Amino acid sequence: MKKILILGILLFAAACSPVKNSEIYWVNSYKQDCVGVGPMKCMLVQKGENPDQSQWQNFYSQIEGFEYQPGFIYKLKVKEEKMQDVPADASSIKYTLLKVLEKKEDARxxxxxxxxxxxxxxxxxxxxxxxxxxxxxxxxxxxxxxxxxxxxxxxxxxxxxxxxxxxxxxxxxxxxxxxxxxxxxxxxxxxxxxxxxxxxxxxxxxxxxxxxxxxxxxxxxxSGTPAKTLLNDIWIAEQVDGIVVTDKISAPRLEINIAKMKVMGTDGCNYINGGIITLTNSELVFSPVAGTKKMCFDMTVPDKFNAILSQVRSYKIAELKLTLFDGKGRILAVLKKGD
Missing domain, CATH: 2.40.128.270 (Lipocalin)
Structure with a gap:
C-alpha cells in the first residue's frame, strides 16, 4: 500500500512539474523564401527570452498546434521531442506548441x-x-x-x-x-x-x-489614400480663373468618377464630358473634353471654365472644397462639394 502511495505521489509530482525539453521560441511576422525538399516559405525563428534582430533563422519544420498568422511576432513555449527512425528528409525533432506567451502586431x-x-x-x-x-x-x-x-x-x-x-x-x-x-x-x-x-x-x-x-x-x-477617394464626387464652381461665380443655379459643375477615370458635367451653359489621363493623390490631368454647342446670354464663365480644364495639373481637397492648379501652382478654379 505504501509503495502504491509513493508511486502516486511521484506521478502527481511529475504531472505538475515543468515539461522537460521545452524551449522559448520567437516567430517573426513574415515568412522567407527557403529551400528544403524543394522551394518553400519558411518561418523565421530564434530561441531565448530576448530576440535579437540579427539572429533570425529559417525554420524548415512545423510546430504542431501552432496557427501562424502573418503580421504578428510570437513568443511561444514549445516542447521538443527527439524522434527515432525518421525519413532522411524529415526533422528528427518533433515540435509541439505548449503555450502562446505573446502575440504582438509588427509595426514594421x-x-x-x-x-x-x-x-x-x-x-x-x-x-x-x-x-x-x-x-x-x-x-x-x-x-x-x-x-x-x-x-x-x-x-x-x-x-x-x-x-x-x-x-x-x-x-x-x-x-x-x-x-x-x-x-x-x-x-x-x-x-x-x-x-x-x-x-x-x-x-x-x-x-x-x-x-x-x-x-x-x-x-x-x-499612395491610394483618401485624396483620390474624396475626389470621386460632384463639385460646383465657386470661382473660375479669378471670377467669383454668383449664379449658383447655372454654376459650372463636375462629376468625377475615378473608377472609370471619367469626368462629366456642365460649363454653366453646355454639357461636357471627357476622360482623366493622370490621377494620383496630388496630380490630376484631364483629356480634352467634348460638349454641346449652345450659346448662352453670358459666355464669360463657360468660356473660362472650358479653357482652364486643359490647364489643370494638380489639385487639393480641404474643407469640402476642391482647388485646381496649373503646372506652376496657380489657382485655376475652386469648387465646392455638391450636396
Missing part, C-alpha cells in the same frame, strides 16, 4: 505599400509640366519579401532590404534602368538622399526616411 509591416515622394531634403517636389520632365518619384516596399522597387522620377529601380528593425532600415545596392530625362535635378537629388537612408518613422499616411543623425532626407505619402 506598416512600411509595406506604395509611397509617393512629397519632399526631398525638406523641399517640396515640383515637377515641371513639360514633355519628358519625368514623374513624381515613388517607392514600393514589401517587408514580407524584403524587397523595394519604384522610380526616381526617371528610372525604375529594384533591390533588397538587408535590415529592418523598429526604426532602422537598410537596403543593398539597387538595380536601375539608365535613361536620361530632360530634367535630372530631382532624380539626382532623390538618389543621393535614397542612398543615405538609415532610419525611418511613420506618422499615419506619412513615411519619413532619415540618415543616421535623424536628418530628414525623404518624405512620402501613402
Amino acid at each position: 509591416l506598416k512600411l509595406s505599400g506604395n509611397w509617393e515622394a512629397v519632399k526631398i531634403n525638406g523641399s517640396v517636389i515640383k515637377i515641371p509640366r513639360i514633355r519628358g520632365a519625368g514623374v513624381i518619384p515613388h517607392l514600393n516596399i514589401d517587408i514580407s519579401e524584403m524587397q523595394i522597387s519604384g522610380s526616381d522620377g526617371c528610372n525604375n529601380f529594384n533591390g533588397r532590404i538587408t535590415k529592418v528593425a523598429k526604426q532602422k532600415i537598410e537596403w543593398g545596392p539597387v538595380a536601375s534602368t539608365m535613361k536620361l530625362c530632360a530634367n535630372m535635378s530631382i532624380v539626382d537629388s532623390f538618389n543621393q538622399a535614397f542612398n543615405a537612408v538609415a532610419e525611418y518613422r511613420i506618422n499615419g499616411d506619412s513615411l519619413v526616411l532619415t540618415d543616421n543623425e535623424g536628418k530628414e532626407l525623404l518624405e512620402f505619402a501613402k
Whole structure:
C-alpha cells in the first residue's frame, strides 16, 4: 500500500512539474523564401527570452498546434521531442506548441505599400509640366519579401532590404534602368538622399526616411489614400480663373468618377464630358473634353471654365472644397462639394 502511495505521489509530482525539453521560441511576422525538399516559405525563428534582430533563422519544420498568422511576432513555449527512425528528409525533432506567451502586431509591416515622394531634403517636389520632365518619384516596399522597387522620377529601380528593425532600415545596392530625362535635378537629388537612408518613422499616411543623425532626407505619402477617394464626387464652381461665380443655379459643375477615370458635367451653359489621363493623390490631368454647342446670354464663365480644364495639373481637397492648379501652382478654379 505504501509503495502504491509513493508511486502516486511521484506521478502527481511529475504531472505538475515543468515539461522537460521545452524551449522559448520567437516567430517573426513574415515568412522567407527557403529551400528544403524543394522551394518553400519558411518561418523565421530564434530561441531565448530576448530576440535579437540579427539572429533570425529559417525554420524548415512545423510546430504542431501552432496557427501562424502573418503580421504578428510570437513568443511561444514549445516542447521538443527527439524522434527515432525518421525519413532522411524529415526533422528528427518533433515540435509541439505548449503555450502562446505573446502575440504582438509588427509595426514594421506598416512600411509595406506604395509611397509617393512629397519632399526631398525638406523641399517640396515640383515637377515641371513639360514633355519628358519625368514623374513624381515613388517607392514600393514589401517587408514580407524584403524587397523595394519604384522610380526616381526617371528610372525604375529594384533591390533588397538587408535590415529592418523598429526604426532602422537598410537596403543593398539597387538595380536601375539608365535613361536620361530632360530634367535630372530631382532624380539626382532623390538618389543621393535614397542612398543615405538609415532610419525611418511613420506618422499615419506619412513615411519619413532619415540618415543616421535623424536628418530628414525623404518624405512620402501613402499612395491610394483618401485624396483620390474624396475626389470621386460632384463639385460646383465657386470661382473660375479669378471670377467669383454668383449664379449658383447655372454654376459650372463636375462629376468625377475615378473608377472609370471619367469626368462629366456642365460649363454653366453646355454639357461636357471627357476622360482623366493622370490621377494620383496630388496630380490630376484631364483629356480634352467634348460638349454641346449652345450659346448662352453670358459666355464669360463657360468660356473660362472650358479653357482652364486643359490647364489643370494638380489639385487639393480641404474643407469640402476642391482647388485646381496649373503646372506652376496657380489657382485655376475652386469648387465646392455638391450636396
